[in-house]
Amino acid sequence: MAEDHKGKSPDPSRRSFLKYTGTAIGGVVVGGAVGSALSSKFGNKQAAPSPSASPQAPQQAADYNQAPMFLNQSQLQITEAAAERIFPKDDKGPGATDLGVAFYIDHQLASPWGVNSREYRTGPFVKGEITQGDYQSIKRHELITMGLQSMEDTSKTKYSKSFVDLAPEEKDAILTSMEKGEIMVVNGITGKTFFNLFRSLTIEGVYSDPLYGGNKNMQGWKLRKYPGNQMAYANIMDKDQFVAMEPRSLHDHFAH
Amino acid sequence: MATKMPKVPVVIVGMGWVGGIIAAELSKQGVKVLGLERGKPRGTQDYYMVHDELRYAQRYDLMQDLSKETVTFRNTEKVAAVPMREYGSFLLGEGLGGASIHWNGQTYRFLPYDFEIYSKTVERYGKQKIPEGMTIQDWGITYDQLEPYFDKFEKLAGISGDAEQNPMVGKRSNPFPTKPMIKTPVLKLFEEATKKLGYHPYMMPSANLSEQYTNPDGVTRAACQYCGYCERFGCEYGAKADAVVTVLPVAQKTGNFELRSYSNVIQVLNDGKKASGVVYVNTVTGEQFEQPADVVIMASYVFNNIKLLLTSKLGKPYDPVTGKGVIGKNYCYQTNGGSAAGFFDDKEFNLYAGAGSLGMEIPDFNGDNFDHSDLNFIHGAGIRISQTGQRPIATNSVPKGTPSWGKAFKEQSLKYANSVLAVSPQGSSMPWKHHYVDLDPTYKDAYGLPLPRITFDFEEQDRQMIKFVAGKSAEIMKEMKATTIGSSDQLGPYNIVPYQSTHNTGGVIMGAQPETSAVNSYLQMWDVENVFVVGASAFAHNSGYNPTGTVGALAYRAVEGISKYLKQGGIIV
Ligand SMILES: Cc1cc2nc3c(=O)[nH]c(=O)nc-3n(C[C@H](O)[C@H](O)[C@H](O)COP(=O)(O)OP(=O)(O)OC[C@H]3O[C@@H](n4cnc5c(N)ncnc54)[C@H](O)[C@@H]3O)c2cc1C
Numbered sequence: 007m008a009e010d011h012k013g014k015s016p017d018p019s020r021r022s023f024l025k026y027t028g029t030a031i032g033g034v035v036v037g038g039a040v041g042s043a044l045s046s047k048f049g050n051k052q053a054a055p056s057p058s059a060s061p062q063a064p065q066q067a068a069d070y071n072q073a074p075m076f077l078n079q080s081q082l083q084i085t086e087a088a089a090e091r092i093f094p095k096d097d098k099g100p101g102a103t104d105l106g107v108a109f110y111i112d113h114q115l116a117s118p119w120g121v122n123s124r125e126y127r128t129g130p131f132v133k134g135e136i137t138q139g140d141y142q143s144i145k146r147h148e149l150i151t152m153g154l155q156s157m158e159d160t161s162k163t164k165y166s167k168s169f170v171d172l173a174p175e176e177k178d179a180i181l182t183s184m185e186k187g188e189i190m191v192v193n194g195i196t197g198k199t200f201f202n203l204f205r206s207l208t209i210e211g212v213y214s215d216p217l218y219g220g221n222k223n224m225q226g227w228k229l230r231k232y233p234g235n236q237m238a239y240a241n242i243m244d245k246d247q248f249v250a251m252e253p254r255s256l257h258d259h260f261a262h
Numbered sequence: 263m264a265t266k267m268p269k270v271p272v273v274i275v276g277m278g279w280v281g282g283i284i285a286a287e288l289s290k291q292g293v294k295v296l297g298l299e300r301g302k303p304r305g306t307q308d309y310y311m312v313h314d315e316l317r318y319a320q321r322y323d324l325m326q327d328l329s330k331e332t333v334t335f336r337n338t339e340k341v342a343a344v345p346m347r348e349y350g351s352f353l354l355g356e357g358l359g360g361a362s363i364h365w366n367g368q369t370y371r372f373l374p375y376d377f378e379i380y381s382k383t384v385e386r387y388g389k390q391k392i393p394e395g396m397t398i399q400d401w402g403i404t405y406d407q408l409e410p411y412f413d414k415f416e417k418l419a420g421i422s423g424d425a426e427q428n429p430m431v432g433k434r435s436n437p438f439p440t441k442p443m444i445k446t447p448v449l450k451l452f453e454e455a456t457k458k459l460g461y462h463p464y465m466m467p468s469a470n471l472s473e474q475y476t477n478p479d480g481v482t483r484a485a486c487q488y489c490g491y492c493e494r495f496g497c498e499y500g501a502k503a504d505a506v507v508t509v510l511p512v513a514q515k516t517g518n519f520e521l522r523s524y525s526n527v528i529q530v531l532n533d534g535k536k537a538s539g540v541v542y543v544n545t546v547t548g549e550q551f552e553q554p555a556d557v558v559i560m561a562s563y564v565f566n567n568i569k570l571l572l573t574s575k576l577g578k579p580y581d582p583v584t585g586k587g588v589i590g591k592n593y594c595y596q597t598n599g600g601s602a603a604g605f606f607d608d609k610e611f612n613l614y615a616g617a618g619s620l621g622m623e624i625p626d627f628n629g630d631n632f633d634h635s636d637l638n639f640i641h642g643a644g645i646r647i648s649q650t651g652q653r654p655i656a657t658n659s660v661p662k663g664t665p666s667w668g669k670a671f672k673e674q675s676l677k678y679a680n681s682v683l684a685v686s687p688q689g690s691s692m693p694w695k696h697h698y699v700d701l702d703p704t705y706k707d708a709y710g711l712p713l714p715r716i717t718f719d720f721e722e723q724d725r726q727m728i729k730f731v732a733g734k735s736a737e738i739m740k741e742m743k744a745t746t747i748g749s750s751d752q753l754g755p756y757n758i759v760p761y762q763s764t765h766n767t768g769g770v771i772m773g774a775q776p777e778t779s780a781v782n783s784y785l786q787m788w789d790v791e792n793v794f795v796v797g798a799s800a801f802a803h804n805s806g807y808n809p810t811g812t813v814g815a816l817a818y819r820a821v822e823g824i825s826k827y828l829k830q831g832g833i834i835v
C-alpha cells in the first residue's frame with residue numbers, strides 16, 4: 007500500500023514514513039509502540055525542506071536507510087534533539103538533524119561497535135587513574151540509552167517537560183551539566199563519560215561517509231569544503247590556491 | 263593434545279615488516295621458512311573501499327582484536343595496572359603485513375649518536391650528566407656498522423628523499439633511491455621559516471613512493487597519489503611500502519616459504535638453553551599445533567615478543583628492584599607534546615590532500631645536535647610539519663577559548679577546516695630503571711596467558727625537553743605568519759587514552775654484554791642461541807625519530823646472523 011504513495015511525496019522524510027504507516031493500519035487509534043509513533047512529534051521540525059534537498063538531488067525515492075535499528079521512538083527523538091544542539095543548523099547550512107545524525111547514532115549502537123565486540127571485556131572492572139582510561143563495565147549502547155534516560159529524567163524534574171520540548175537554552179543547560187559530570191548516568195558513571203561519547207558520535211555522524219546514515223547527501227563535507235573520497239590529488243599538490251571539488255562518497259567509488 | 267607438525271628449519275612468529283623481510287631473504291637463500299601469523303591474509307584487492315575514515319581510522323578495522331589480547335598499564339608500581347580495553351595511545355597491527363599495512367611510512371634512520379648514546383654523553387658532558395635511574399647504554403653496534411643495512415632497507419622500500427645530504431643526520435653511502443615527494447605550499451612555508459631562523463630543514467624520508475620504482479628484487483610499484491588516506495589505512499595503489507606488496511611476494515616466488523594465517527603462537531618450546539619449536543592455536547577452530555623448528559624468529563612486535571619470552575621462560579626476566587635481568591628492561595615510548603597550532607585567517611590550504619610521509623623536519627634539536635651543557639635533559643626532538651590529509655572526523659581544531667560543541671564550535675571548526683597548520687616535535691624517550699614490561703598478575707588473554715603489563719611514565723627529563731622544543735615550534739609558527747598561535751609547553755603524566763604514536767620500544771634490548779642486554783647485535787638471544795628476537799623490542803632507548811627505518815636495518819642485520827647461525831651454530835659475533 008505504501009507503494010501507492012511512492013513518488014507523489016516531494017518530501018521523502020520520516021514523517022511520510024509515519025503517515026504511510028498510519029494509512030496502512032487504517033488510521034485507527036492504537037496503543038503501544040505504533041500508537042506512540044503515530045502521535046510522535048519526531049521530524050516535525052523538518053517542515054521546510056533541508057538545504058540538502060536541492061532541485062538537482064537525483065533521488066526522489068524514500069531514504070530507506072532512515073529507520074531505527076536499535077533506539078525506540080522516544081530515545082531517537084532525544085538523540086536528535088541533543089545532537090542538533092551539539093551541531094546546530096545555522097545560516098551557513100544544516101545541523102545534525104538535517105544531516106541524519108540521529109539515524110547514524112542509532113545504526114552505530116546496533117552495530118558490533120555498540121556492544122564493544124572488539125574490546126577487552128574480561129573483568130575485574132576497576133576504576134583506575136585518569137591516565138589509565140575511563141573504561142565502563144556497561145556496553146556503549148547501554149551507556150547511551152541510560153544517558154538519554156537521565157537527560158529525560160532531569161528535564162522532567164527540572165522543567166516538567168520532555169527534553170525534546172525544552173527551549174534551546176534549557177537543552178544546553180542539561181547538556182552542560184552532563185558534560186561537567188554533574189548528572190549521573192548510572193551508579194559510578196557520570197554524565198561526562200556519556201557526553202564525551204555522544205559528542206564524538208555526533209561529529210562522526212556529521213562527517214562519516216553517507217553510507218552509515220549520517221552526512222546526508224554529503225552536506226557535512228560540503229560545509230567544510232571536504233572532497234570526500236577522491237582517488238588522487240597528485241595533480242593539485244603544488245597549487246597555491248585552494249582547489250574546491252564536488253565531494254565523492256564511497257557510493258560513487260563503488261559505482262565505477 | 264597438540265597435533266605435532268613436521269619439523270621446519272626456520273619458523274617465524276608474526277608476519278609484519280620484520281617477519282616479511284626475514285622470510286624473503288632466507289627463502290631467497292634456499293632456506294625453508296614457515297611464517298605463522300595470528301591474523302588473516304590480505305592484499306591490495308581488500309582496499310577497494312578503503313577511503314572510509316570511520317571504519318579504518320575511528321573503528322580500527324585493520325588493528326589487533328583487543329577482545330582477545332591487549333596490554334595492562336600503570337604509571338608507577340604504586341598503583342594496580344588496568345587493561346587497555348579500547349584503543350588510544352598506540353595501535354597494534356594484526357594480519358598479514360602487521361602494522362606495515364597501516365603505518366605512515368615516515369622512514370628515518372636513527373642518529374650516529376643514538377647507537378653510542380652512553381659513551382657520547384659521558385665524553386661530551388661527563389658522567390654526572392646522566393641522572394640517577396636513567397639506564398641509557400650503547401647498542402653494541404655503531405651507525406657506520408649499521409649503515410649498509412639501512413641502505414638495503416631503503417632500496418627495498420624505495421624511500422623517497424632529498425638528493426643532498428643533511429649535515430646533521432648520519433652520512434649516507436648512497437642517495438635515496440627515489441626523488442623527494444612534492445613540496446607543497448604548506449611545506450614551503452615551513453622551509454622558508456626554518457631557513458630564516460638558521461635551521462636545516464629537509465624532506466621527510468618517505469615510504470610513499472614519489473615516483474614509480476623497481477626495487478632490487480624486481481618488484482615494481484606505482485607512485486603515491488596523495489590520497490589523504492594513508493595512516494591507519496591500506497594503500498590501494500601499493501605505493502606505500504609494506505610487507506605485502508614488497509617482501510612477501512618475493513618469498514612466495516621462491517617456493518621455500520609457507521604462510522599459515524590464523525595461527526597464534528602461545529609458547530616457545532625450550533629447555534632453557536635451546537628452543538625446539540613453538541606451539542600455536544588455530545584462532546578459528548581453537549585447535550593446538552606443535553611446530554618443531556631448528557631456529558625460532560620472534561617478529562611479533564614489542565609486546566608479544568616480551569610476553570612470549572616471559573611466559574615461555576626464555577632469558578632472564580628483568581627485576582626493577584635490583585636492576586638485574588633483561589627481559590622487559592628499558593621499555594620506552596615517544597615523548598610528544600609542545601606543538602604549535604597556527605590558525606591562518608586569510609589563507610586556505612588544500613589540507614584534505616596529503617600523504618602519510620609528506621612533510622619536512624629540522625634535526626637541529628634532535629639527538630646531540632645542540633649543546634646540552636646548560637639544559638636539564640639529554641637528547642631532543644625532531645621538529646616537523648606534516649601534510650597527511652586532514653580528515654574531517656579527526657580534525658576539528660578551534661582556537662583556544664572556543665567551546666567544544668554548539669554554534670561557536672561549528673562556526674570556528676568550519677572556518678579553520680582548511681586553514682590550520684601544526685608544527686610538532688617528536689621527542690626521544692630515555693629508559694629508566696623503573697620503566698619496564700612484565701606479566702600482569704590478574705588479567706589474561708583469550709588463550710589463558712597473562713597480559714603484558716607496562717609500567718611507564720614521563721619524567722622530569724621529558725618535561726624539560728618538551729618545554730625547550732615547544733619554544734622552538736612556536737618560534738617557527740610565528741615565522742610562518744599564522745594569525746593566531748595555540749601552543750602548550752606543559753607535559754602531563756603519560757596517559758594511555760589519547761593517540762600519541764605506535765612507537766613502543768625496548769624490552770628485549772641489544773647490546774655488547776649478556777649481563778645488560780638480551781640479544782647481541784644480530785638480535786640473537788645470548789642465553790638461547792637458536793632464538794632471534796627482532797623488532798623495536800631491541801632498541802635500548804627511543805630516539806626522536808620513527809622507529810621503522812632502524813627496525814628494517816636491524817632485520818637485515820639479523821638475517822645475516824641467522825644465515826651464519828644456520829651454517830656454523832653457536833653465538834654469532
Ligand atoms: C598507525 C601507525 C602509524 C605508524 N607510522 C609509522 C611511521 O610513519 N614511521 C615509522 O617508522 N613507523 C610507523 N609505525 C610503526 C611501524 O608500523 C612499526 O614499527 C612496524 O610495523 C613494526 O614492524 P614489526 O614487524 O616489528 O611488527 P608488526 O608490523 O606489528 O608485525 C607483527 C606481526 O606479528 C603478529 N603477531 C603478534 N603476536 C603474534 C602471535 N602470538 N602469533 C602469531 N603472530 C603474532 C601480528 O599480528 C603482526 O602481524 C606506525 C604504526 C602505526 C600503528
Ligand code: SF4
Pocket residue numbers: 469470471485486487488489490491492493495496497498499500501502616617618
Ligand atoms: S597517500 Fe599515497 S601512499 Fe598513502 S595510501 Fe594514498 S596513495 Fe597510498
